[in-house]
Amino acid sequence: MDYWEKANHSWSTDSLRYINTSTQKQRELFYYIQEIGYFKASKPYFTERENLPSYLIKYTLSGCGELRYKGKSYQLKAGDVFFIDCLDYQYYRTVSQEPWEMDWIHLYGANVAAFYDEFLKNGSPVFHTNPASSRQNPIHLVLQDLLMLQPEPNAKTAFQSSVLIHQLLNELLLQKYHLDFSDSEIPPYILQIRDQLEEDFRQGITLECLEERYHINKYQIVKEFSKYMGLPPIEYQISKRISYSKDLLRYSRLSIKEISLAIGIENTAYFSRLFKKKVGISPSDYRQTENGR
Known part of the structure; x- marks a missing residue:
């Protein structure tokens, strides 16, 4: 028109x-x-x-x-x-x-x-x-x-x-989206969850675990964590796993299966699907691309 x-x-x-x-x-x-x-x-x-x-x-x-x-x-x-x-x-x-x-x-x-x-x-x-x-x-x-x-x-x-x-x-x-907050406004428990997810990302922490540990409703945790960290807790944890797997693919000779286990995912096929969904290419193609640079 x-x-x-x-x-x-x-x-x-x-x-x-x-x-x-x-x-x-x-x-x-x-x-x-x-x-x-x-x-x-x-x-x-x-x-x-x-x-x-x-x-x-x-x-x-x-x-x-x-x-x-x-x-x-x-x-x-x-x-x-x-x-x-x-x-x-x-x-x-x-x-x-x-x-x-x-x-x-x-x-x-x-x-x-x-x-x-x-x-x-x-x-x-x-x-x-x-x-x-x-x-x-x-x-x-x-x-x-x-x-x-x-x-x-x-x-x-x-x-x-x-x-x-x-x-x-x-x-x-x-x-x-109310992201114009200062660092001092982030609730302390959100920072604690972030630190826990970064340190223990291999362990597959669930929302129920976070709810029990911090005595806060899991839906509130998801809402506030997403607001201040930009991702829900589980997605944040996955992003850490993928980031670490990228480093292993670049700088180690570990197999895809060994890398999957190293980031806490026992099912290698699931890891490969998850990696491709988040990165756009398979782990093996990513390793080949990065090593060819």
Whole structure:
């Protein structure tokens, strides 16, 4: 289908909008800006479009907007962010009597789709940050830094913009999934479990063992360990087994069976299937590839 758009551009005179044309080099190497701006948009401001090859991030500073996307409607207030794929149908508009004040960026690049898929894994293109600190939020600050690069671009601008966009995409994931925590906020028992899994990864520790040892419900253990360590405990344990097996495949002459036993897996066929699932190739192919480098 062809791209189409309908819109009403009722934004204030102090609003900003920059439209960029990227070079082939920029499209191959970088995350890059297609359009970027800051709007104070009054009723009847709206945009309705479909089939635009672009991703859009919009961050609300004040006022209220509405987003309709993938069959659902979302109300947007100060501190709210949405991240959408503009190939899909979208409609967004001002709904408050006061102007809808926002930062926004249309962007593209080789890995943006992967960030978008990760962002959308909980099913929602919107998340809510603290409205009281919306102007101090790192998302807003990065978007402001990107805006400041636009009026007088030079040979460094594409490089600088790409770094900032990568920072922005990471910040979206950190905040949406509450990963913007300090090390001191990690519960001590989570660190103890991590250390136990790393030291005893050969033993095949179960959730029931962890529940009994730490007197905490296993479902809570999975939830909190996943939040702070990035993987559930059992997956974390498997990752340690696979990492150790990689070292043995690279630097030892142990057979595949001996390596399987060394990491605590008695069934060699199961180890080979697990390794291929996690690494993408079989243990023997991995050994051949690494030794051939």
